[in-house]
Amino acid sequence: MTIKHRKAQRVSVSRLVMQAQGECAAGPFYGMVGNLSPHGCFFVTYANVEIKEIVNAQIFLPTERWLHIEGEVSHRAERAGFGVRFLNLSEAEKASLELVIDYAQGLNDDMETGAKEAEQTGDSADGSDPAERRRYPRAAVAADLQGATEETTSGIADISMGGLFLRTTANLRIGQTMTLRLPLGTGQPLEVEVEVVHIQPGRGVGLNFLWQGEDDPARARLAREIAL
Structure with missing residues (x-):
């Protein structure tokens, strides 16, 4: 599988359990956000999408607020989900995502090194x-x-x-x-x-x-x- 348009390292946000819902050409879809960067994300969902298709979605942030995004499908994995490149995000929206990413990375680092730190x-x-x-x-x-x-x-x-x-x-x-x-x-x-x-x-x-x-x-x- 070739991944295109990846501008920044995406961080796993699975521990944050970020719900997602939206609309694609095939109809509404529901799922979770698997990984995230300021420029895109991967939706864990069974939705059937096409490469370069434009989707509109909402992501439920840890602050219990919905973030509305428009994205272009950059890659897909059958029965696993698809990745999008965000379009037209404001600077404030990017800042909100960067806070979530920074926090998620901290959680990931903490889980990986927790046992070592305890000693x-x-x-x-x-x-x-x-x-x-x-x-x-x-x-x-x-x-x-x-x-x-x-x-x-x-x-x-x-x-x-x-x-x-x-x-x-x-x-x-x-x-x-x-x-x-x-x-x-x-x-x-x-x-x-x-x-x-x-x-x-x-x-x-x-x-x-x-x-x-x-x-x-x-x-x-x-x-x-x-x-x-």
Whole structure:
């Protein structure tokens, strides 16, 4: 099978269980998003489509919002699904997808290295993760949630400018907002507003940062810390 129009590495989003529905020439289709990039995705579905066909679809994001997309079919796999190249996405829509991709990649990395990290608590971050992401050992960094149903000390698994994955046993819900205190360097903890976008029962939650614009001082401070 030849894959065309692939502009960026696609990331598996199967752990996020992103539903999809749409219309193709053969009629409506339903399925899941298997992998995703800012430029396209693969729909896991039985839909019968043709190469270069234009489809209209909706993708259910982890923030519990539907993203409407138009795409051109770039490849297909019988009884498995088809890949599309997105058409006419706005910059805001691309930014939303990049947050989802960054978060999904963090989950994937966390699952792959979780067992190793459990044996190496106390090590320093090695800076080998993708750009703008820093991995912290489970026991080395704690964060305090304010606004959860009970006080909790939680460990940061993965962090980027878009958000982070927090290991916590706090009882939270999708869409809940709260204040997170992040220990950064030797200074005062950084207080940021966050929104719960994904929950893994017994493991933790995915949080998006709710920045107050590009000039948010908290955003600038986190960017400096991540760049170190």
